[in-house]
Amino acid sequence: MLTENILLLVLTAVVLVALIGAQTVLAIYHDRAVTAAGPTMTLEALIASIDQKRNALSDIENDLAERRKALANIADVQADYDATKRQLDDLKTEWLQQDERRAEVRTVREEIEEKINEKLAVESDLATGRADLDAVQERLAAAERLFATNDEMKREHAALEARLGELRSEAARLSEAQERVQYLEATASELARAVAQDEGRLEVATRELAVAREALAAEQQAVATVRAELTQAAARTAASEERAMAIESEIGKLDERRSSLMAQLARLEDNIGEAVGSGSGGEDDDDRIKELIALPPVLEHMKIWPERAGENEDEAITRVKRRLSENGLQYPDRTVMAFHTAMKTNETTQMAVLAGISGTGKSQLPRQYAAAMGIGFLQVPVQPRWDSPQDLMGFYNYIEKRFRPTDMARALYQLDTINNTKSEFQDRMMMVLLDEMNLARIEYYFSDFLSRLESRPSSDRTGERSLRKDAEIELEIPMPRGKNPPRIFPGYNLLFAGTMNEDESTQSLSDKVVDRANVIRFSAPKRIHTSTQSGRSPEPEALSAKRWRSWVRSVSNAEGDAAVTSRIERMVEVMTDFRRPFGHRLGRAIMAYVSNYPGRGGDVRIPLADQIEMRLLPKLRGLEVDANDFAFGKLKSFVSDDLQDDALAQAIEASIQTARDGAGQFVWNGVSR
Template sequence: MDGLLTTNTLIAYGIMGILALLAMVQLILAVRHDRIVTAQGPAATLEALESQIDVKQNTINDLEAELEKRREAIAVVTDLQAEVDGLRRQKEELLAEWESLRERRDEVAAVRQETEAVVIERQQLESEIAPLREKYLAIKEKVERAEELLARNDALKREYEEISGQVDDLRDKKRELEEAEERVSRLEARAKDLETDNARLEGRKSSHETELGELNARVASEREVLAQTQTELGRVGAEVAAQALDLRRIAGEIETLKETRGTLDARLAYLKAEIARNEGRSVNGETGEADPLRELKETPPVITAMRSWDPAPLQNEADAIKRVERRLRAKGLDYPSRTLRAFHTAMKVNETTQMAVLAGISGTGKSQLPRQYAAGMGIGFLQVPVQPRWDSPQDLMGFYNYIEGKFRPTDMARALWAMDELNNDDAEQDRMMMILLDEMNLARVEYYFSDFLSRLESRPRPSDVGDANERKDAEIELEIPNMERAPRIFPGYNLLFAGTMNEDESTQSLSDKVVDRANILRFAAPKKIKDGQADGEAEPTKALSQETWNRWVRSSASVEGDTRVAGRVEEMLDLMRDFKRPFGHRLGRAIMAYAANYPEVEGGRGVDDALADQVEMRLLPKLRGVEVDMAGPQFSKLKTFVERDLGDDALAQAIDESMTLAEATGQFVWSGVTR
């Protein structure tokens, strides 16, 4: 707009200049004309006049040329005037448009004011950021120093690991020597037992020597074999003392002697039985037939204690869990509620998962949790301490003593018989019992427990246990000779099984069969030591009925239609397939059963917590030995699944920590999560 005004002004000034120039030309012509008239006089000559005329003529020509130029300029001015008129009209239109855009100008002015305010605010923020930047630089410098210290710490760790490796080697050698000494001691004890049995056989044989000459000869022959065995045992003991470093060879010879001794025991027992039959007496010297199951039928202390409890009133599952929580506090025990719910759910799913294993370092409360849980719930509790020498199912259930003619049951066998409502008419009715295998990995679990675990897995559905043909593969047949029908024990669903395992140099690792059939709760090292202060008084134990327990148990079919559960189980299957550790239908159904039986939690996180528990208890133990470097992307996907989909930050952090610990060996070992 300002440029348009300047153009109009210049045009007006140009026109005025042209008009003024024309007036000056007319004035000059008039003056010259007057001068010509005045100059004419009598003295003028013709030549002078002609000369003047030529000059004037040139001047006129110049003026005419100049006038022509002025005319052209006037024409230009006329065109400019027309253009000015057009511009004036455009100016008026622009002025009208300018007026119409006043609101937009106001908006622009407001925006300009806001921009200025933002600039001022930015300047203020920069002034505030300046000291923060200084703090950041100081912190960065501290972090760099910390990284240097970490590098030095890593070097010290590597040196410590080298020394630890040497110490472990020495410890292994020491343990081997101690095991050799222990085996020698056991051999000596067994030799003494053989001598005692032999003396007893000789005394009984001498009383029947007249009538049983042939049998005496056979006994004498067996005695000679026994003497040879004892001589061999003494020789082996001497060799063990002289050659302590050759442990494997000695162990092999000891196992051979054990087999020989077992064979001799069987032969002697057979001979004794023959003597007893010929006399018309029982093998224990009493007249008539003795009940070989008499000791099995004796009431174990755990059953006696259960009979003294009052029946528990009808209660829902949530109240029962709260009752357990109160008992734990009264005993000065502090377990996270998440851990208690996980153990409770692991007990409820004993149809699809045969037992729960509590693993971790010593002193983390693994044995107290099942003991106090059972007391709080009103469930009978039997603790079975596992011995390092256990190597067969007989160590768990008992054996038949051929010399005495009796079945020697363990407390666990008595308890199973007392709880078997199908084979024992005098069994406890409508009661529950928990059996805890304490420190179950002191011996090889697959040696003494594998057969029993297979029996548990072969149990029919609860609705079919009444069918003898359906449950025959699950029943335990007691090896008792000379009985028309061998007694059988059915480990029913009124029995709950748990186990504890320490992780140190004296224990064995669990086999894949046990890992695949158990919920493994791993107790990590505590972050701080609790004071163990008791809170309140423990409530008296009241017997929980099996009927009430069965009402709490839900089938996995109850969550099969839940797309959230099914989808996440499928994702867990894909993750384990990527690890080259796939699982089958049995484990998939067990995971869904766990989700179905997880107690309700405030906030609606029941399903997420249940599936996160199954990642912790079923999947991570199966990843033992996976190369961390090779499976880095798979571990990242697993961590993302736990953190994003299941919302368990503590578990995701524990996976990270286990991967960090695995950097030393390169192989993943699940170390548990602290809740």
């Protein structure tokens, strides 16, 4: 019995040891699994692992109960004992080896506890943050309510401000109305007094009217008598006018007869002179042109000028600007440069015309320019009675048998170094200014001369007589048989300019003149300058014609420039839209202006804008602006967008608006710069 009890105890111990070993093995496996999972296992994973261990322990307990039942079988128990003892020995050995694992398990458990503590801290912080968030959301909602209230108050404030403005305006109107009422009351009082006075004067006037009517009746009778006398006088006057017209007609016929007789007499005298001998004939020839070969005053002064030292074009322009300033004259630099360029292009454009209202300095600019440059200056005042080229050049007096030249004819004769080989002005320049050239019809006195200028050959071929003959001016001087009248060639050492006022007493420029001239228009000044002459200008020094020609550049400089040709083609297109097309002559003149514009640095926009102002806009005179609205729009767009000349575009718009406010016809008024 004791042996059985001992055996039972041993078996029980073995079973317990087996259970402990199994539990240890399970713990080791679990620790390995935990170690493999890493110390970062979450709390939920640890709880699940503990539940698994509990389930395993329950299974072991069930197994132990079954083993207890099996104790009845000693043999089986003995066998199990031996096997279990061996396992126990193995497990002890393995248990001793698992100390390090257990240490790791303890470390993991400590880390788990730390993570749990951290989780609790985070949950605490989260709860605090949620509370703060709720507080912030409450404050935000309150702020939104405040913003909404603020916006509403702003709207109310704006409404109040508007209402306050209306009330102030109403108060001002009421104040004005009150003042008006007071003024009207005072005026009513004055009117009442005036009415009383007028009533008194009316009574007096009524009485005076009765007297005047009586006097009027007497005067009417006298007027009837006078009218009868006037009728008789008018009849006598008509008869006298008829007799006067007949007498004038007879005088005209007698004048023509006298001219014919004088011409016959001159021819007879020439024939007599030829018959007597050649010596006396030579003296007559000299007498006929004696006044023509005399020096005019302008050349008398020019003859003593010293020759200017060599200089470049920019220095000469600077000297011109300085002289203008010294004489109290203020012109935009753009105007000075435009006039200088117009003078340089006298091969393709025969003259420059300075147009505008009186008193804008049109005559002073060419005068001071010529003096500063060292160019002779001859001013020719145009008279309203001029109607033929003789008024410009002179005429032959058949009674005196002499040619009576003008100063212009004498100056041109002296500057003609081709026909007048004895000229003392071989290398000199001169400017001729036709002052107020539109007082008379330009076509009557200047058209032929302008055609001569246009017919001149190029400057390098003036020596060829066959090319030069159409440009030469033949003076109307009767010469002996076998001799030709004197001829004058207006060469490129002559510069021509003209001024024209625009008022009711003047004539407008014809298309022929506009096509052959650069028209520089002087608009009314924006403000009046009161500057005076600041010093004595130096005496002029003569400019060499050779040096002047060195400043002139060929048209070919612009013909190969695509920036120039493309824009000129666009100008042709715009003018075609206006039904004012232009041809090769004007196109070549525009290119010459662009080529000779100084200091442009490759920028062609300024000289092209100048040519629109000077050559194209004057051709649009008289056009209906409403009928050409599209073309004017293209022109303004080209000037402002492509040429970037806003001042010119605004001036075009101002001229269009002036036309619309008036008769509807375009008149170019110029641009103020």
